[in-house]
Amino acid sequence: MFRQFFLQFPKALDEAAKIDGCSRLRTLLRIYVPASLPVFATMALLKSIGSWNQYTWPLVITNEDSMRTVQLALSIFKTEYAIQWNYILAATTLIALPVLLLFLLLQKYYVQGIVTSGVKG
Structure with missing residues (x-):
């Protein structure tokens, strides 16, 4: 990129x-x-989202519940008999907030990149 x-x-x-x-x-x-601040902002957001949403690697390397990530914590709400949808949806909303806040903080750089990408010269 x-x-x-x-x-x-x-x-x-x-x-x-x-x-x-x-x-x-x-x-x-x-x-x-x-x-090049727009491209730095884009890469920061993409890398942050990629790290934040990792599921498989933390599942493989962690062996204690205290070391689990928030994405792995969602599996606690799935029991053998029922799925507690209200807790899952509430936790998912809270988990998505840091990524949304990061996007809102970097949004001015995206707008700047869109505005300057159409300028020739």
Whole structure:
């Protein structure tokens, strides 16, 4: 994702920074990193959601109930005789809140990325 994003930058931008006397590091820090905040926000959200929603790996490596993740805790509400849907739905709502809050915090970078992606030049 980063590679594709950085390939979209025009070569003239790099050449203009070089003419202005910027080193490669300064060009990266002053031009490319601030312009690439949307891709950083996207990767942060995708990696966070991927880590947050892991089920199989924590199931394999944990052997105590105190070490289980919240996704594994949902299986507590499934008993041998009945599924307690009200508890499962309430817990699922609480589990989804951190991801939703992270998205809301990073939303301005998504909007910025959408607005700047249509600009040619």
